[in-house]
Amino acid sequence: MYRDHEILQQADEMWKIDTSRARAAFGVFTNALGRRGIQSFIGAPQPRHVKTTEYPIPDDRQQNLRDLLRWVFGNSRGEGRVITDSRQLGDLSKVLAKPSAADTLRKTGSLVDAVDSLADAHEQFSRSSARVLRELEKILDGNKVGKGRVDEFLAKVRRILEEIAASTETEA
Structure with missing residues (x-):
């Protein structure tokens, strides 16, 4: 939970990303960060590898973190969400683990289309x-x-x- 809290701190302080919706549903955020595809997408280290002296997310993953927060929680008005139920986090993790599927999600804004793109x-x-x-x-x-x-x-x-x-x- 420390890592997940620090990720939101980093988003707030370094990149001025609105994390209020993620903070309000911190359990969902923690659930999401427990999935390898999502961790890899944003470059999150395993909790045991978090250093208390530095932020956990690499600078080159800022846009990925922005996208993740929008897809899971929406923007300040809740727009842009592709997850309507936390049970969909498994599908989101599979999509984010494959760059071409993540690109489909970015283009279409549809988790269904992105999951479909994983098939042959x-x-x-x-x-x-x-x-x-x-x-x-x-x-x-x-x-x-x-x-x-x-x-x-x-x-x-x-x-x-x-x-x-x-x-x-x-x-x-």
């Missing part, structure tokens, strides 16, 4: 296409949309599917 290309396609079909079925069941919107959507889908098909032809 075939699995990603299966999951994504299944999700699209579920969403389309919801629209079919309850919402009425104009023909113009449907035609526009279909044109985009066709273009994307053609690009996918073209890229798979070159791989085969």
